[in-house]
Amino acid sequence: MELFIQVLVSGLLLGGVYALLSVGLTLIFGVVRIINFAHGELMMMAMYLTYWLCQAHQIDPYLSVIIVAPALFLVGMGVQRFIIQPIFDSSALMKIFVTVGLFIALQNLALMLFKADFRTIQTSYAMSTLEVGGISISVPRLIAFCFALVLLGGLFMLLKLTLVGKAMRAVAENRVVAELMGIRVQRLYLITFGLGSAMTGIAGALLLPFTYVFPTVGAIYTLLAFVVVVLGGLGNMAGAFLGGLFIGLIESISGVYISPALKEAVYFVIFILTLLVRPQGLFGVGKGTEEVGLK
Amino acid sequence: MRLLQVDRLSKHFGGVTAVNEVIFEIRQGEIVGLIGPNGAGKTTVFNLISGLLHPSQGRIYFGGKDITGLRPHQKSLLGIGRTFQIVRPFDGMTVLENVMVPTLVRHRNPQKAREMARGVLRDVGLDAFCEANPQNLPYAYRKRLEVARALATEPKLLLLDEVLAGLNSREVSEALPLIHRIRERGVTIFMIEHIMTALMSVSDRVLVLEQGELIAEGTPKEVTENPRVIKAYLGENVSIG
Amino acid sequence: MKQRHLLMALAAGLLVLPIFYSAPYFLHLVIMIFFYIALTEAWNILALCGKVSLGHAAFFGLAAYTSAILCIKKGVTPWIGLFPALLVTFIGAAALAIPLLRLRGPMFTLASIAFAEVLRRVAMVWRDLTAGAEGLTIPFVPGWQNLTFTTKIPYYYIFLILAAGSVYIVHRLYYSATGHHLRAIASDEEAAQALGINTQKTQLIALFWSAGITGLLGVFYTQYVYMIEPEWAFSSALFCLQPALNGIIGGLGTVWGPVIGSVLMTPLGEYLRSYLGALQQGLNFFVYGLVLIGVVMVLPGGIVSPLLSLFKRWTPSKAPALDQGGKVR
Numbered sequence: 001m002e003l004f005i006q007v008l009v010s011g012l013l014l015g016g017v018y019a020l021l022s023v024g025l026t027l028i029f030g031v032v033r034i035i036n037f038a039h040g041e042l043m044m045m046a047m048y049l050t051y052w053l054c055q056a057h058q059i060d061p062y063l064s065v066i067i068v069a070p071a072l073f074l075v076g077m078g079v080q081r082f083i084i085q086p087i088f089d090s091s092a093l094m095k096i097f098v099t100v101g102l103f104i105a106l107q108n109l110a111l112m113l114f115k116a117d118f119r120t121i122q123t124s125y126a127m128s129t130l131e132v133g134g135i136s137i138s139v140p141r142l143i144a145f146c147f148a149l150v151l152l153g154g155l156f157m158l159l160k161l162t163l164v165g166k167a168m169r170a171v172a173e174n175r176v177v178a179e180l181m182g183i184r185v186q187r188l189y190l191i192t193f194g195l196g197s198a199m200t201g202i203a204g205a206l207l208l209p210f211t212y213v214f215p216t217v218g219a220i221y222t223l224l225a226f227v228v229v230v231l232g233g234l235g236n237m238a239g240a241f242l243g244g245l246f247i248g249l250i251e252s253i254s255g256v257y258i259s260p261a262l263k264e265a266v267y268f269v270i271f272i273l274t275l276l277v278r279p280q281g282l283f284g285v286g287k288g289t290e291e292v293g294l295k
Numbered sequence: 296m297r298l299l300q301v302d303r304l305s306k307h308f309g310g311v312t313a314v315n316e317v318i319f320e321i322r323q324g325e326i327v328g329l330i331g332p333n334g335a336g337k338t339t340v341f342n343l344i345s346g347l348l349h350p351s352q353g354r355i356y357f358g359g360k361d362i363t364g365l366r367p368h369q370k371s372l373l374g375i376g377r378t379f380q381i382v383r384p385f386d387g388m389t390v391l392e393n394v395m396v397p398t399l400v401r402h403r404n405p406q407k408a409r410e411m412a413r414g415v416l417r418d419v420g421l422d423a424f425c426e427a428n429p430q431n432l433p434y435a436y437r438k439r440l441e442v443a444r445a446l447a448t449e450p451k452l453l454l455l456d457e458v459l460a461g462l463n464s465r466e467v468s469e470a471l472p473l474i475h476r477i478r479e480r481g482v483t484i485f486m487i488e489h490i491m492t493a494l495m496s497v498s499d500r501v502l503v504l505e506q507g508e509l510i511a512e513g514t515p516k517e518v519t520e521n522p523r524v525i526k527a528y529l530g531e532n533v534s535i536g
Numbered sequence: 537m538k539q540r541h542l543l544m545a546l547a548a549g550l551l552v553l554p555i556f557y558s559a560p561y562f563l564h565l566v567i568m569i570f571f572y573i574a575l576t577e578a579w580n581i582l583a584l585c586g587k588v589s590l591g592h593a594a595f596f597g598l599a600a601y602t603s604a605i606l607c608i609k610k611g612v613t614p615w616i617g618l619f620p621a622l623l624v625t626f627i628g629a630a631a632l633a634i635p636l637l638r639l640r641g642p643m644f645t646l647a648s649i650a651f652a653e654v655l656r657r658v659a660m661v662w663r664d665l666t667a668g669a670e671g672l673t674i675p676f677v678p679g680w681q682n683l684t685f686t687t688k689i690p691y692y693y694i695f696l697i698l699a700a701g702s703v704y705i706v707h708r709l710y711y712s713a714t715g716h717h718l719r720a721i722a723s724d725e726e727a728a729q730a731l732g733i734n735t736q737k738t739q740l741i742a743l744f745w746s747a748g749i750t751g752l753l754g755v756f757y758t759q760y761v762y763m764i765e766p767e768w769a770f771s772s773a774l775f776c777l778q779p780a781l782n783g784i785i786g787g788l789g790t791v792w793g794p795v796i797g798s799v800l801m802t803p804l805g806e807y808l809r810s811y812l813g814a815l816q817q818g819l820n821f822f823v824y825g826l827v828l829i830g831v832v833m834v835l836p837g838g839i840v841s842p843l844l845s846l847f848k849r850w851t852p853s854k855a856p857a858l859d860q861g862g863k864v865r
Contacts, residue, residue, distance in 0.1 A: 093588055100780075102825065102829060107825075108818035366729070368735070385724060388723070395716055405711060
């Protein structure tokens with residue numbers, strides 16, 4: 001029983017970070033309506049950046065967020081501006097291929113620059129744990145979780161209260177009308193992509209202390225983000241958050257009770273099952289899902 | 296002979312009732328018009344009949360057979376054809392290929408299918424444009440293509456959804472004889488229209504829908520003099536073509 | 537008629553080529569071109585109805601493993617083994633079809649990736665059946681019944697037949713009723729249904745052809761390289777991305793696009809891999825990625841379409857000139 005609670009707790013903590021990653025994706029999809037196959041690569045870039053900042057400049061990963069977040073914001077904007085925007089009016093097929101091309105290019109760029117080694121960083125508190133009621137909670141995971149929660153709360157407030165946030169919601173709801181109302185949609189896309197990428201990047205920085213980065217890690221996170229987002233309901237923020245927690249739990253549980261080698265297979269199976277049984281996700285979808293066949 | 300019978304047909308979307316206990320029938324050989332203010336539920340009725348939507352309640356009978364639960368392609372094979380309000384030609388295909396798509400369903404041999412398609416295009420007056428790209432056709436001709444495609448399914452009942460919308464008055468007066476010719480070939484027509492004069496001149500009977508309910512039914516003369524119908528349209532921008 | 541003669545000359549040339557020039561590396565390159573022509577055509581069948589699969593490796597791997605396991609563990613010759621292999625592949629295709637064909641665009645693509653990934657991991661873990669990551673090796677016993685040979689020449693002809701066969705199948709399919717229906721479904725599924733097309737059944741047919749040819753290739757290719765392992769058999773780069781890349785560059789949804797794409801990209805890929813890949817690991821695929829982005833941005837129709845429009849059919853509106861009133865002049 002104690003083991004189970006332990007597994008549950010670790011899963012939830014991990015889930016918080018996954019939620020951050022997935023909310024980034026769902027934000028971008030909800031507003032820009034693009035399914036970015038290179039989403040995980042953003043995470044990978046952030047992780048390598050954090051790694052380099054730590055190894056070469058001894059900057060603590062949590063502190064490096066100050067650099068990583070804006071860096072990824074800019075990268076996100078760049079992707080939107082130079083890769084997505086030019087082909088925005090082409091068919092969905094072309095958009096798939098362009099982001100797949102981006103994914104291949106970035107993954108192999110990482111391979112060229114960093115080789116295939118698995119890297120992680122060791123911080124002074126990486127191994128430390130908190131004992132609470134017989135359960136040991138890993139400190140880096142706890143910090144990551146709290147950080148993620150704070151950021152998600154911040155995003156929520158941004159969407160609800162600020163002008164930019166409201167503009168995002170308007171465009172997500174109905175792009176044409178939003179444009180007629182005076183919202184500069186192209187600029188908003190840039191901001192949204194930047195913001196979604198920044199959040200994903202932060203998730204990467206938060207994860208590095210207790211996981212590895214290697215060139216193909218991006219593909220795994222892309223798929224994971226999609227599993228979460230489909231599970232939670234594409235375009236649905238709250239759904240992405242809860243979905244993230246859920247997947248974190250599943251990964252933790254299947255890692256211990258089934259097999260660590262199969263834990264990814266488990267969530268892909270969940271993905272396929274969700275598409276089979278409840279394509280609109282557990283919590284129902286946001287807008288824009290008819291085009292992709294989820295209803 | 297009763298071709299189509301709609302019995303207490305209803306459709307709810309969440310809290311909104313789009314179609315409410317509608318009852319009517321269409322006899323073979325008729326041209327029946329369906330009018331009503333915007334949002335009355337006309338296209339929803341079409342979608343229910345053609346199978347794109349499932350009714351929340353009620354039944355639909357075609358040629359005496361209950362077709363309520365059938366899927367769109369099955370209804371098409373039984374003889375219900377429809378056009379869409381917003382024309383949707385298949386891209387990447389010529390005009391001829393577009394019309395071949397339905398003929399190929401019923402005649403697997405591409406040669407025969409091509410002949411049949413050419414025949415249909417001749418009937419609607421588009422045979423000069425067989426090799427054209429639908430996107431390059433004038434709007435009125437794209438609407439004709441839409442009708443041609445539906446005719447190519449060899450329907451017994453043809454649902455025309457605002458087939459005259461967007462046409463200028465000359466184009467409308469060219470389209471009306473086409474509708475008569477379609478009826479002469481034995482196709483029963485059920486059409487949604489906003490262009491009143493055109494609809495009234497061509498229909499045998501008219502049904503009036505308002506907020507999902509059938510509020511009037513009768514000859515064009517009866518319907519246009521019906522006070523309830525006039526009230527429903529008061530303040531409505533009706534095109535006097 | 538000119539086209540016919542050209543094709544026949546080409547066929548004759550291909551048939552006698554190995555007699556004149558049989559350097560192993562050259563033959564290998566040509567075999568790989570044939571392989572990719574067949575694989576890309578198979579992938580193309582599904583792409584015709586707008587479903588871009590990046591998980592075709594699933595079908596490849598399922599068939600390849602079935603035939604390899606039967607060959608190694610039960611001594612069944614692949615000529616017979618390919619039937620159960622195809623059966624397994626069709627079962628896999630059916631499992632994919634029922635829920636996933638109703639997805640469109642990117643969601644279908646994601647699901648196909650997930651499908652291949654699940655199979656890959658299962659293959660890694662199910663050691664008893666597949667020997668996990670170490671993979672299986674086909675015993676080298678030369679002879680037609682084992683489909684292993686001392687020279688590459690028999691493989692040349694086998695893959696030539698597979699390539700020609702798949703082009704033929706796609707050609708027939710494209711101009712058949714099913715082909716037109718698939719293109720209609722790709723354009724507007726609802727309108728297609730309203731015209732009487734059973735979209736589910738039609739797409740299922742496409743899927744089975746696509747999976748079947750891919751599976752067949754899996755069986756034969758395994759015999760060619762003598763070994764199979766999960767990382768490679770279910771690999772998305774080789775068997776999913778590559779055909780997609782070839783297909784796009786050649787021209788999506790056309791009959792000859794995959795041929796042109798494969799003929800162009802396969803030698804390029806080999807060159808990139810041996811020179812650039814040796815220089816710096818990953819450089820060749822990096823270039824691939826850039827090429828893909830570039831092609832999509834510059835030539836979304838691929839190379840075939842612009843070429844084709846120079847020849848025949850798809851000329852912009854051969855409609856007679858219309859006057860202001862819309863009457864034919």
